[in-house]
Amino acid sequence: MTREADLSSSREGLLKHGAATLSCDSLDNYRSSSELDLDELELLEGQTSPRPRGEWSPSKRKKDNGKENEHKRAQKAKRKRGWLRSKTCWVVSAILLGGLLVLMGGFKMFVYKKPQPMDGLSPPWYPSPKGGTYLQWQKSYLMAATLVSKMSLVEKVNVTTGTGWASDLCVGNTAGAFDAGFPPLCLQDGPLGIRFADHATAWPAGITVGATWNKDLMYKRGRGLGLEHRLKGVNVMLGPAMGPLGRMPGGGRNWEGFGSDPVLQGIAAAQTIRGIQDEGVIATAKHYIANEQEHFRQAGEWELPHAISSNIDDRTLHELYLWPFADSIRVGVGSVMCSYNMVNSSSACSNSKLLNGVLKDELGFQGFVQSDWLAQRSGVASALAGLDMTMPGDGLIWADGQSLWGPRLTEAVLNGSVPIERINDMALRTVAVWYQLGQDNQTLFPIPLEGNPRPNFSSWTNDKMGHLHESTDDDTMVVVNNFTDVQGDGKNFHGRLAQEIAAEGTVLVKNGDNILPLSPSGGPEHTRDRRRAKYNVGVFGEDAGPNPKGPNACADRSCNDFTLASGWGSGAVEFPFLTPPIEALESTFDLDQVQITQVLTNDLPDDWSAVHGTQDLCIVFITSDAGEGFASWNHITDRIDLYPQKGGDDLVKKVAASCANTIVIVHAVGAVILERWIDLPNVKAVVLANLPGEESGNALADVLFGRVDASGRLPYTVGKSLSDYGPGGKIMAKPNGVAPQQDFNEGLLIDYRHFDANSITPRYEFGFGLSYTTFTFSDLKLKTLKPKTPLPSPRPNATVLPPTFSTLIPDPETAVFPAGFRKLKNYIYPYLDNSTIKHEPYPYPPGYNTAQPLSPAGGGEGGNPSLYDEHVSVSVNVTNTGKRTGKQVVQVYVSFPSDVADVSTGRKIDFPVRALRGFEKAEINATETTTVEVNLTRKDLSYWSVGRQNWVMPDGEFTVAVGASSRDLPLQGSW
Numbered sequence: 025m026t027r028e029a030d031l032s033s034s035r036e037g038l039l040k041h042g043a044a045t046l047s048c049d050s051l052d053n054y055r056s057s058s059e060l061d062l063d064e065l066e067l068l069e070g071q072t073s074p075r076p077r078g079e080w081s082p083s084k085r086k087k088d089n090g091k092e093n094e095h096k097r098a099q100k101a102k103r104k105r106g107w108l109r110s111k112t113c114w115v116v117s118a119i120l121l122g123g124l125l126v127l128m129g130g131f132k133m134f135v136y137k138k139p140q141p142m143d144g145l146s147p148p149w150y151p152s153p154k155g156g157t158y159l160q161w162q163k164s165y166l167m168a169a170t171l172v173s174k175m176s177l178v179e180k181v182n183v184t185t186g187t188g189w190a191s192d193l194c195v196g197n198t199a200g201a202f203d204a205g206f207p208p209l210c211l212q213d214g215p216l217g218i219r220f221a222d223h224a225t226a227w228p229a230g231i232t233v234g235a236t237w238n239k240d241l242m243y244k245r246g247r248g249l250g251l252e253h254r255l256k257g258v259n260v261m262l263g264p265a266m267g268p269l270g271r272m273p274g275g276g277r278n279w280e281g282f283g284s285d286p287v288l289q290g291i292a293a294a295q296t297i298r299g300i301q302d303e304g305v306i307a308t309a310k311h312y313i314a315n316e317q318e319h320f321r322q323a324g325e326w327e328l329p330h331a332i333s334s335n336i337d338d339r340t341l342h343e344l345y346l347w348p349f350a351d352s353i354r355v356g357v358g359s360v361m362c363s364y365n366m367v368n369s370s371s372a373c374s375n376s377k378l379l380n381g382v383l384k385d386e387l388g389f390q391g392f393v394q395s396d397w398l399a400q401r402s403g404v405a406s407a408l409a410g411l412d413m414t415m416p417g418d419g420l421i422w423a424d425g426q427s428l429w430g431p432r433l434t435e436a437v438l439n440g441s442v443p444i445e446r447i448n449d450m451a452l453r454t455v456a457v458w459y460q461l462g463q464d465n466q467t468l469f470p471i472p473l474e475g476n477p478r479p480n481f482s483s484w485t486n487d488k489m490g491h492l493h494e495s496t497d498d499d500t501m502v503v504v505n506n507f508t509d510v511q512g513d514g515k516n517f518h519g520r521l522a523q524e525i526a527a528e529g530t531v532l533v534k535n536g537d538n539i540l541p542l543s544p545s546g547g548p549e550h551t552r553d554r555r556r557a558k559y560n561v562g563v564f565g566e567d568a569g570p571n572p573k574g575p576n577a578c579a580d581r582s583c584n585d586f587t588l589a590s591g592w593g594s595g596a597v598e599f600p601f602l603t604p605p606i607e608a609l610e611s612t613f614d615l616d617q618v619q620i621t622q623v624l625t626n627d628l629p630d631d632w633s634a635v636h637g638t639q640d641l642c643i644v645f646i647t648s649d650a651g652e653g654f655a656s657w658n659h660i661t662d663r664i665d666l667y668p669q670k671g672g673d674d675l676v677k678k679v680a681a682s683c684a685n686t687i688v689i690v691h692a693v694g695a696v697i698l699e700r701w702i703d704l705p706n707v708k709a710v711v712l713a714n715l716p717g718e719e720s721g722n723a724l725a726d727v728l729f730g731r732v733d734a735s736g737r738l739p740y741t742v743g744k745s746l747s748d749y750g751p752g753g754k755i756m757a758k759p760n761g762v763a764p765q766q767d768f769n770e771g772l773l774i775d776y777r778h779f780d781a782n783s784i785t786p787r788y789e790f791g792f793g794l795s796y797t798t799f800t801f802s803d804l805k806l807k808t809l810k811p812k813t814p815l816p817s818p819r820p821n822a823t824v825l826p827p828t829f830s831t832l833i834p835d836p837e838t839a840v841f842p843a844g845f846r847k848l849k850n851y852i853y854p855y856l857d858n859s860t861i862k863h864e865p866y867p868y869p870p871g872y873n874t875a876q877p878l879s880p881a882g883g884g885e886g887g888n889p890s891l892y893d894e895h896v897s898v899s900v901n902v903t904n905t906g907k908r909t910g911k912q913v914v915q916v917y918v919s920f921p922s923d924v925a926d927v928s929t930g931r932k933i934d935f936p937v938r939a940l941r942g943f944e945k946a947e948i949n950a951t952e953t954t955t956v957e958v959n960l961t962r963k964d965l966s967y968w969s970v971g972r973q974n975w976v977m978p979d980g981e982f983t984v985a986v987g988a989s990s991r992d993l994p995l996q997g998s999w
């Protein structure tokens with residue numbers, strides 16, 4: 025194994041392997057990182073023999089049900105879902121292969137439907153820009169520099185390398201630099217609340233938050249998340265998620281983010297981050313970037329040796345997938361997590377163009393880049409490419425204790441492979457973020473002490489007593505769970521806010537005969553059978569009811585059983601409680617006047633009314649679930665189709681066949697195809713309640729009974745079929761090579777942009793949702809705040825210089841295990857066994873010694889500050905023409921001038937028909953009018969010119985359209 029192989033594999037390109045032979049054995053025996061990877065990826069200098077491949081056996085320690093080892097479950101799921109299965113594998117593949125060998129001239133052609141992509145499709149960008157270049161970070165960087173200058177090399181390495189999966193109490197942990205005065209850090213999921221924790225809020229999912237279109241609620245939820253994480257002792261919250269963006273409506277983790285549009289996603293992410301960080305907790309913008317599907321996201325997990333490569337052109341990268349990350353950096357996010365997948369054939373966590381060039385230079389990111397868990401695929405190469413922290417610290421295999429950094433990073437610095445300036449910058453960035461967020465305040469972030477462990481919960485047991493170092497051989501039991509309740513109380517009980525968000529994130533898409541809102545004494549008068557004393561309401565479907573085994577019956581929520589309030593995976597949390605819809609319906613209907621019949625199953629006989637009685641009103645609950653790739657339910661991770669699951673369509677049809685007033689409630693991770701019943705005359709109302717979190721039932725009742733207006737708006741398009749979303753909208757469920765290649769050929773045209781460009785009528789368009797009142801828009805005014813000019817101001821010169829340190833390589837003796845040191849098995853230490861260091865010239869990547877031109881689009885956090893200058897003010901009057909108070913979302917879409925030729929190439933530039941550029945939600949009393957203002961920035965009015973490598977505001981006439989959805993835009997103006 026040579027270091028050249030390392031560079032070709034992990035720096036900028038794809039592994040150069042010959043025809044990898046996939047056999048039943050190799051497929052079945054794949055561990056979470058593949059043998060192929062292990063053999064072909066580099067070992068750091070001095071490591072020439074294969075490492076022992078340890079795999080942590082969770083059976084060593086009894087796990088709680090809900091906290092079962094992620095890796096173990098991934099294995100189970102993998103065994104369930106493999107595209108080649110062990111039992112039938114040999115027989116089926118022998119037949120298939122035999123035939124194919126004859127027909128296609130060999131196995132290789134079968135595996136490689138596409139030719140092996142060329143090495144190095146992502147250009148090199150070196151060296152890694154240093155942090156500490158902006159005034160707003162200067163103080164933190166100066167303090168950090170003082171602290172880092174006191175650190176020994178091994179302490180610096182400690183700051184950069186996780187201690188190993190389950191080695192400490194959080195899902196990710198660093199060991200700290202005690203002598204210098206820097207504590208260990210706890211990194212914990214995640215986007216919906218504190219994973220693996222007790223007495224913490226299970227917030228509505230990101231997709232529900234996106235559906236509120238309410239900036240204030242987005243911020244408040246972030247604040248609640250931040251407070252809870254801080255009170256549990258978490259330093260770094262692993263969220264919010266803004267990638268996947270939602271290229272594919274079936275993407276398994278779309279629900280963790282906020283919707284399929286970069287502006288909606290960016291605003292929601294930024295508001296969430298502001299909230300989290302206002303509580304002093306470091307937020308993590310994840311997953312950087314283009315991790316759009318779960319299939320093949322990670323080497324090994326999907327029985328392939330390599331992760332999928334998302335192949336994206338530069339303009340699409342900037343205008344779609346990067347946009348929310350830019351917004352996050354602009355509000356000062358402390359950490360960015362690089363993703364599992366490759367981008368343009370280079371691993372996202374060692375892609376120098378994306379980390380050094382785009383993130384740190386162009387977007388001016390001042391925080392630290394952490395890897396997703398085992399997304400680091402190389403050692404020196406990833407450090408050079410801009411990775412600052414590896415998580416959870418293990419190498420290519422879960423809990424193996426064989427870090428690609430740790431001692432190997434120490435060694436690489438000592439032998440000169442990793443420049444000392446790079447390790448200094450890695451540690452400095454992390455410490456600077458810690459200061460920037462005020463985590464040196466020991467009242468807010470107490471230093472962990474014996475008897476007062478931080479965090480005050482364990483990810484690995486629900487018991488009070490447990491191991492501090494679960495995956496190691498340290499059997500000492502201590503108090504690990506203090507059961508600290510962080511949910512707030514009284515007026516500040518976070519459940520209230522969670523309920524408000526879930527209610528505002530509920531989208532009413534159909535309301536025939538104004539059947540909603542309901543009255544507690546029954547439905548509307550016209551639905552009542554007057555021969556009966558009571559109004560009869562039937563509630564159908566298991567989604568209305570609680571799971572008899574409790575809301576946390578499935579680990580990481582990886583099943584779709586009973587009421588659905590969260591997707592699954594690391595983005596899920598332990599529900600402290602989950603109010604099922606039936607409970608809220610029962611407590612809201614006046615039972616003296618209403619008879620509720622519960623049929624909480626999806627298995628309904630056709631003649632159900634003969635069994636359960638005829639109903640005046642029927643409320644039917646259906647679901648569609650998905651989740652993260654390490655687990656699966658019913659062979660689902662990504663959704664390969666968008667239909668309701670568990671027979672939901674049949675259930676609705678059966679109920680509607682015998683019930684003239686049917687209301688359908690959908691709990692789902694994203695868009696669901698409603699076509700099999702949406703036009704049935706008896707289906708009067710449809711409510712898309714997304715994933716509401718712990719207060720599910722109460723929030724739904726708020727909307728159904730009109731205690732709040734129905735004010736959710738769709739954060740995605742509901743098409744009539746999956747094909748409506750275009751070829752790019754389909755999950756790649758079968759790999760097209762050993763390193764599957766997914767070309768983002770649709771460019772900018774995802775979700776509603778695809779529907780608009782191809783004149784496809786969706787069932788319900790992006791941004792759509794009904795209220796219980798009506799609104800009109802009038803008096804659109806466009807005011808020029810700054811004139812049109814093609815380019816932003818020149819990149820401002822750095823006003824602050826990064827701190828500098830001695831570049832002397834320390835004495836290797838200082839990096840050797842101290843005498844008598846007690847090593848825990850599998851725990852990752854920065855120390856070396858001895859001080860012998862081999863010096864060989866390191867083959868730095870091509871382009872390494874060529875300083876890159878700084879991006880003209882850079883010069884500030886989130887990019888050149890001039891990109892955020894406001895050029896147009898858009899104001900509009902909105903009148904509530906109905907009879908009750910309601911909330912309307914004013915949406916502003918921009919259409920670019922036609923016939924734009926690129927400034928540098930002269931080539932015609934195509935644009936989406938329209939793109940969302942801003943929104944505001946306003947509460948308006950009946951008959952009143954409010955003026956709403958949305959300002960458009962230079963960036964909103966520019967495209968990314970690949971030739972110019974800058975944002976360009978084209979000449980010509982822009983159309984600004986304002987209204988209630990992407991297809992309901994009554995007002996238009998020109999600028």
Ligand code: NOJ
Nearest residue numbers: 195213214262396397594
């Ligand atoms: C993998 C997931 O992709 C990421 O989102 C999460 O934060 C880590 N695991 C840690 O659980």
